[in-house]
Amino acid sequence: MNNTDEKTDIKISDRIVFLGKLSELYDLSKKGEIATKLQGSHTRACKFWTAMKILSGVKNSIVITHGPSGCAYGVKQAYKLTNCRNSGSLYEPVLSTGMDQTKVVYGGEKELKTALLEVEAKYSPDVIFVATSCAAGIIGDNVDDIIEKMQSKINAEILPIHCEGFAGEYRSGFDLVFRELVKFMDPPTREMRKKLSRSVNIVGSKMGPERTEIDTDVKELIRLLTDMGAQINAVIAGNCSLEELKRAPSVAVNCTLCLDIGYAIGMAMLDEFETPLNSTILPYGIAATVEWLEGCSKELELEVECKRLIDREYAAIADDFQDLRKYLEGKTAIIEGHDAIKSLAIAHMLEMDLGMRAVIYNFHPWSTEARETSIDYLLETGFDPQILITKGTLSFGKYESMQQTEEELLSFIGDLDKNSTVYFGSSLSFPCIPVVDLNAILNRPRFGFRGALKVAQCIKTALEYSFRPRSELMKEIVFPKKGGLGSAQSLTPKLSSEVPDCTMYARGGKRGRLCCMN
Numbered sequence: 001m002n003n004t005d006e007k008t009d010i011k012i013s014d015r016i017v018f019l020g021k022l023s024e025l026y027d028l029s030k031k032g033e034i035a036t037k038l039q040g041s042h043t044r045a046c047k048f049w050t051a052m053k054i055l056s057g058v059k060n061s062i063v064i065t066h067g068p069s070g071c072a073y074g075v076k077q078a079y080k081l082t083n084c085r086n087s088g089s090l091y092e093p094v095l096s097t098g099m100d101q102t103k104v105v106y107g108g109e110k111e112l113k114t115a116l117l118e119v120e121a122k123y124s125p126d127v128i129f130v131a132t133s134c135a136a137g138i139i140g141d142n143v144d145d146i147i148e149k150m151q152s153k154i155n156a157e158i159l160p161i162h163c164e165g166f167a168g169e170y171r172s173g174f175d176l177v178f179r180e181l182v183k184f185m186d187p188p189t190r191e192m193r194k195k196l197s198r199s200v201n202i203v204g205s206k207m208g209p210e211r212t213e214i215d216t217d218v219k220e221l222i223r224l225l226t227d228m229g230a231q232i233n234a235v236i237a238g239n240c241s242l243e244e245l246k247r248a249p250s251v252a253v254n255c256t257l258c259l260d261i262g263y264a265i266g267m268a269m270l271d272e273f274e275t276p277l278n279s280t281i282l283p284y285g286i287a288a289t290v291e292w293l294e295g296c297s298k299e300l301e302l303e304v305e306c307k308r309l310i311d312r313e314y315a316a317i318a319d320d321f322q323d324l325r326k327y328l329e330g331k332t333a334i335i336e337g338h339d340a341i342k343s344l345a346i347a348h349m350l351e352m353d354l355g356m357r358a359v360i361y362n363f364h365p366w367s368t369e370a371r372e373t374s375i376d377y378l379l380e381t382g383f384d385p386q387i388l389i390t391k392g393t394l395s396f397g398k399y400e401s402m403q404q405t406e407e408e409l410l411s412f413i414g415d416l417d418k419n420s421t422v423y424f425g426s427s428l429s430f431p432c433i434p435v436v437d438l439n440a441i442l443n444r445p446r447f448g449f450r451g452a453l454k455v456a457q458c459i460k461t462a463l464e465y466s467f468r469p470r471s472e473l474m475k476e477i478v479f480p481k482k483g484g485l486g487s488a489q490s491l492t493p494k495l496s497s498e499v500p501d502c503t504m505y506a507r508g509g510k511r512g513r514l515c516c517m518n
Helices: 022-031 047-055 069-087 101-106 109-123 134-139 143-153 170-184 190-195 217-228 242-250 259-273 286-300 303-328 340-354 366-370 372-380 403-413 448-464 472-478 489-498
Strands: 016-021 061-066 094-096 127-132 157-161 199-203 231-236 253-256 332-336 357-361 386-390 421-424 503-505 513-515
Touching (some): 047 069, 047 127, 047 170, 143 157, 217 286, 286 340, 340 357, 386 403
Parallel strands (some): 061 127
16 A cells, blocks of 8 residues: 555655544544544534424424424424435424524513414324423523423323533533433333333434335334344334324333434333344444344243344345355455444444445544444444544544545545445545445345345445446535535535435536446
C-alpha cells in the first residue's frame, strides 16, 4: 500500500489520528486521552428530535409539541408524514401549541389546555403525547400539573414527554421515551403470562410503520420468529398500539432490534416486570442471526424448533453462500464508520461469516461513549475490529461526504487492488475501489440468512464490475473541484430511494448505467 496518493498528494501517515483495535480506542476514550466531543458540524439531532422518532411509532396517537410551531413542522415532515406515506397508513398529525414571543414570556398553559381538548374532540386518539420543546422547558411551564387536571376531561391516555433539546444529548431522547412508554404497561398476571407464553416483543424499533412494498429487516425477523413457532405481540415502537403496549410485559421475552436503543426499554421492563431480555447486536449475517434466534428460543422453550429453523434457513442458502465465501475470503472491506452500530455489525458479519478483513474508517471517537452497550457486548464476545480515524473526522464539515475525508480515504487505499477490496459506505463517496451502499439496496432484507446471502452477492457484484469507472459528472457534483469542503449529503435520501441496488457506475460520457442484482 502506498502512503501517498498521486492525485491528492496527501501523506496518510500525517493524517492518522488513530489506527488500532476497537478495544484500544475504547480505553483511550475512557481515560480521556482522545477527544470524544462532537464538533458543531458533526452533531446529531437534539433530544427533542430523537424522542419524536420513537413517539411516531405509537399507533393512533397524536403528538402535541408544546412550543413554537417550527418544532412541530420539522418532525412532522421527517417522521410522521414520511412513515404514513411509505406504509399507506392513515396520517396522524403532529400539532403545536404555537408559542410566540408573548407566550415565551407569560407561559403557554392556556394554549396547552385548549390543544388537549381540541385534539380529543377532533381525532379521538388512544394516546396524546405532550412533547416539550426548548421554549417550554426554559420558561418552566407546569406541563405535568396541567395534564393531571385535564386527564378526567379526556378519554385518551395523556403522557408528558420532557424532551427539551437542550436538556440532554441526542441519545437520551431514545432512552427517555422508551422508559416513559413503560408507564402504559400493565403488570403481568398468571393468565396473561400463560396466554402470551410463546409471544415476543421486538424492542428498539423507531419511526413507525414498515414500508408495505419492501421486505424490510424487521419483517424478516418477524418471519423467522413466526416460522420458529413464536408469535409477535408488538414491535416497540414500530407502529405498536396502546393495547399491545399494555400487555407487553406478559410476553416470554423481549428481543432487542438494536442493542443500544432497545436496551433502555428492555432493562426497564426487566426491572419493573421481570420480563426476560434477549439482547445481541444487529442480526447482520449468519453468526449474529443464529445468536439472536437461539437467545430468543431459550425463553420461549423452542430450542428444538429453533435448531430446525436454523438448519432449514441455512440449507436454503448454503451452496451459494459457501461459493461466495470461497470467493470473498481473505479480501478486504473498508467500512464507513459514521453509523457506529451498523458499521460494527457489518464488520462482524464480514469477518465471522465471510472470512474477510474489515477496517472501519472514521468511526468517530464520540461513538465509543454513545455506544457503550454494543461495544461492551462485542468485546466480550472476542470481536475487536481494526479502526482507522483520520483528521478529517475531527474537522468541520460533513465527514460522510466531504472533500478532506474523501482525499484521506483515497490516500489510505493507495494502490490496494480494486479486485480484492470494497468500500462499504455512501454512494456519494468515490474511492478507486468498488462501493457497496447497503442503504441503497431495495431488494431487502439485509438481516437474517437471506440478508447474509444478499450482502455477500452485493460484494461479489461490486468486485465483478470494478472495471467500470464511476460517474465523473456525479463526482464533480458531490465534490466540486473549486468547492472547498463541499458536501452533497442532502442527496443521500434521493439516492437511497431511487437507486435500486448497491453499485452505480457509468462509462465515459455515456448515461449512467446501473449494475443490478436479481
